[in-house]
Amino acid sequence: MAKNYQTNDVYNEIDRRKRRKSERKADPRVFFNKEGNPFLGFMHFLERIPVPPKPIDEQRLMSDFIYDARKRRSINFGSLLVTMALVIIPTIIMCVFPFLFISRVSPIAIFIITVLAILIIVVIKMVSKSKKKQPLNYYTVEDYKNYVVHRAIGNEVQELVYEPYFGMPQSVYKDLGVISLGNIYRTEDLITGKYNDVYFAQSDLVVEYESGSEENNDYKIVTYFKGRWIGIEYPKKFTGTVVITDNSFAHSPKRKDLEHVELENINFNRMFTVRSNDTHLVYYLLTPQIMERLMYLRQNARGNVVASFKDGILHIFINNGKDSFEPNRYQVDLMRDIQNFKYDFSLVSGVAAILNINDNIYVQHNEEPPYQQPYQNNPMPPMNNNGF
Amino acid sequence: MSIGVYVVIGIIALVLIILIGWWISTSNTFRRTEVKINEAESGIDVALTKRYDTLTKMLDITRAYAKHEADVIQGTIERRQMNSMQERSQFNNSINEAMGRINAVAEQYPVLLSSQVFKQLQVAAYDVEEHLQAARRAYNANVSQYNQMIVTFPKSIVAGAMSLQKKDFFEAESAKRNDVKMSF
Numbered sequence: 278m279a280k281n282y283q284t285n286d287v288y289n290e291i292d293r294r295k296r297r298k299s300e301r302k303a304d305p306r307v308f309f310n311k312e313g314n315p316f317l318g319f320m321h322f323l324e325r326i327p328v329p330p331k332p333i334d335e336q337r338l339m340s341d342f343i344y345d346a347r348k349r350r351s352i353n354f355g356s357l358l359v360t361m362a363l364v365i366i367p368t369i370i371m372c373v374f375p376f377l378f379i380s381r382v383s384p385i386a387i388f389i390i391t392v393l394a395i396l397i398i399v400v401i402k403m404v405s406k407s408k409k410k411q412p413l414n415y416y417t418v419e420d421y422k423n424y425v426v427h428r429a430i431g432n433e434v435q436e437l438v439y440e441p442y443f444g445m446p447q448s449v450y451k452d453l454g455v456i457s458l459g460n461i462y463r464t465e466d467l468i469t470g471k472y473n474d475v476y477f478a479q480s481d482l483v484v485e486y487e488s489g490s491e492e493n494n495d496y497k498i499v500t501y502f503k504g505r506w507i508g509i510e511y512p513k514k515f516t517g518t519v520v521i522t523d524n525s526f527a528h529s530p531k532r533k534d535l536e537h538v539e540l541e542n543i544n545f546n547r548m549f550t551v552r553s554n555d556t557h558l559v560y561y562l563l564t565p566q567i568m569e570r571l572m573y574l575r576q577n578a579r580g581n582v583v584a585s586f587k588d589g590i591l592h593i594f595i596n597n598g599k600d601s602f603e604p605n606r607y608q609v610d611l612m613r614d615i616q617n618f619k620y621d622f623s624l625v626s627g628v629a630a631i632l633n634i635n636d637n638i639y640v641q642h643n644e645e646p647p648y649q650q651p652y653q654n655n656p657m658p659p660m661n662n663n664g665f
Numbered sequence: 666m667s668i669g670v671y672v673v674i675g676i677i678a679l680v681l682i683i684l685i686g687w688w689i690s691t692s693n694t695f696r697r698t699e700v701k702i703n704e705a706e707s708g709i710d711v712a713l714t715k716r717y718d719t720l721t722k723m724l725d726i727t728r729a730y731a732k733h734e735a736d737v738i739q740g741t742i743e744r745r746q747m748n749s750m751q752e753r754s755q756f757n758n759s760i761n762e763a764m765g766r767i768n769a770v771a772e773q774y775p776v777l778l779s780s781q782v783f784k785q786l787q788v789a790a791y792d793v794e795e796h797l798q799a800a801r802r803a804y805n806a807n808v809s810q811y812n813q814m815i816v817t818f819p820k821s822i823v824a825g826a827m828s829l830q831k832k833d834f835f836e837a838e839s840a841k842r843n844d845v846k847m848s849f
Contacts, residue, residue: 558799
């Protein structure tokens with residue numbers, strides 16, 4: 278049974294495969310809490326056990342990451358050396374041996390010499406590494422991402438939660454029925470919180486369809502969706518479904534249960550197709566202002582936009598082919614990653630502003646719930662003179 | 666009869682069948698649009714009734730603080746039979762006016778303005794107003810489609826034969842509607 282997830286709990290995933298299986302079968306409604314942040318209901322299916330929060334030592338986090346980056350670069354350099362050895366050493370042997378009056382060199386001899394040379398390189402590298410005695414990495418890339426998220430938007434987003442392994446639940450995606458179902462479903466980097474009095478969530482999402490096999494030479498993979506899912510708790514209360522599909526998006530299933538609704542805005546109709554089981558609801562939710570702003574989003578998101586109003590939530594899918602939050606692990610730059618993340622987040626904050634629901638009358642500004650501490654596992658240290 | 670005559674008869678029959686099919690399909694489109702217009706019209710009626718009820722409740726609350734003003738406002742509006750869109754527009758405008766006046770009265774009575782029930786009614790009034798706008802847009806979109814069909818050739822022939830008339834739009838006076846907007 279679902280337990281009440283608190284924002285200051287810290288969990289450690291124990292069985293991701295089992296969780297994903299139960300996530301696929303679950304009733305989509307259980308993923309949304311009725312009170313507070315509805316998207317925290319996602320956590321019910323994490324199947325995690327509480328662990329003590331990992332305190333963030335910024336110096337160590339950065340040194341771990343810089344060390345990790347160096348290690349990655351050195352691994353790359355090592356593989357480059359080995360590749361070069363594979364090409365250069367046989368060439369040298371072929372060129373030098375005739376001068377040494379050795380007329381015939383067997384290929385086996387060349388192979389053995391080459392392998393020996395590579396082994397010598399590897400051994401030298403290993404010895405030099407062991408001498409450096411570098412400490413083991415304490416912080417993971419998830420810790421780094423968590424830190425970047427909190428540094429970038431921690432001040433403007435209340436009740437901020439970042440879950441690297443979780444995202445839009447598959448059963449919710451299936452239930453929405455706005456994009457075709459594939460047989461590969463990947464989602465990660467869930468971020469949820471309250472921005473300008475509106476609860477939101479976002480995650481990266483990839484849906485693909487894999488068919489055929491390499492043996493039969495008919496293997497192919499079709500990407501149905503790659504981009505970002507954004508969920509916003511809509512202040513207007515409604516039941517029913519409204520689906521807004523980009524006319525240039527090819528992977529939307531045909532919904533026979535919904536009726537096509539033509540709106541009065543000709544440009545909007547050119548850009549989107551609207552379907553619903555309640556015509557009045559379409560006009561209630563899609564006000565002229567919101568239509569204009571959805572068109573603005575379509576023009577600025579650099580990808581197809583598919584949206585759906587369902588059970589009090591506005592779901593927006595932006596198919597821009599991007600993985601929104603992957604720090605460059607070969608060249609660590611905290612400030613650059615923070616800036617990049619802020620830029621990425623502007624899409625979410627922009628949607629909230631674009632839809633003009635922040636200052637809506639339905640949001641009760643004067644009846645705010647008691648202040649809750651933000652996610653406790655990553656207390657934000659004050660900035661020092663180095664910009665960290 | 667020669668084959669040529671059969672071919673001509675066949676072509677004429679085919680053209681007639683296509684024409685009859687098109688006629689039936691067009692007249693059905695008109696009927697369907699009329700049903701949609703009627704649905705949207707009833708949506709407007711429901712929203713107007715809800716607006717009137719909300720207004721009456723707001724007046725009841727206001728009466729406890731400003732009896733005379735509330736009675737005066739009450740006198741300006743009355744529940745009436747609405748047969749045409751023009752009557753509906755007029756009724757809606759009178760509600761807009763009354764809403765504006767109630768809010769003006771509430772501004773003079775801070776206790777009334779801060780009353781929880783009054784606040785809830787203001788939110789309800791705003792929500793009903795949104796529903797009315799939705800119903801109005803749905804109605805006008807359907808009427809626009811219907812009127813366009815009536816005046817454009819060749820559908821205008823079918824419309825003429827069916828004695829269909831252009832329908833009135835549901836007009837909203839935006840200036841007065843803005844009076845009802847509230848802020849917390």
